[in-house]
Amino acid sequence: QVTLKESGPGILQPSQTLSLTCTFSGFSLSTYGMGVGWIRQPSGKGLEWLANIWWDDDKYYNPSLKNRLTISKDTSNNQAFLKITNVDTADTATYYCARVELASPFDYWGQGVMVTVSS
């Protein structure tokens, strides 16, 4: 059974760094073809893909966030991480992690974690 769960700070101030953790079970990021992706959704708006990390440590980022994103993984502990630097109010959103599988990307999703950027 595949499950994913996001965790984050809840609230942070502008210019700080947002650190998110995705803790998963039922698959391994050391398995060929597996990956984890991050997607966010501002309240009342649509979905935006942020980044993917693959079993071979290959990483892909949404260029719209320029150099603010860093994705990483801890294979031993079944976790993936996303950092967003220099946040502002536009980064207020629900952040989701999802399993990425070569044949079927985003086939399992976490419940999402709400992040608010406010001074």
Add this chain to the structure above:
Amino acid sequence: DIQMTQTPSSMPASLGERVTISCRASQGISNYLNWYQQKPDGTIKPLIYYTSNLQSGVPSRFSGSGSGTDYSLTISSLEPEDFAMYYCQQYDSSPWTFGGGTKLELK
């Protein structure tokens, strides 16, 4: 970036009705197209991958089709639990992009 345009943005419909949601890509995406359902509590459920393949556990009343730039999701007979938001997403090229969503509402 590939732009994904979903139509309509909202759709009133009745129980038992057959509905179709469309998704148009700004360039060909070679069938690399997924569909998702999102409930008001934020839960996202994958429905279809690679245009027409049902995810495990998804009822057979859902189906997907399309090619090139034009894709669609069809629900053959609406059940109460189907009233939700629906999103398409392309994964042909990075950055992966989503459509703006279609809200399926009870008429």
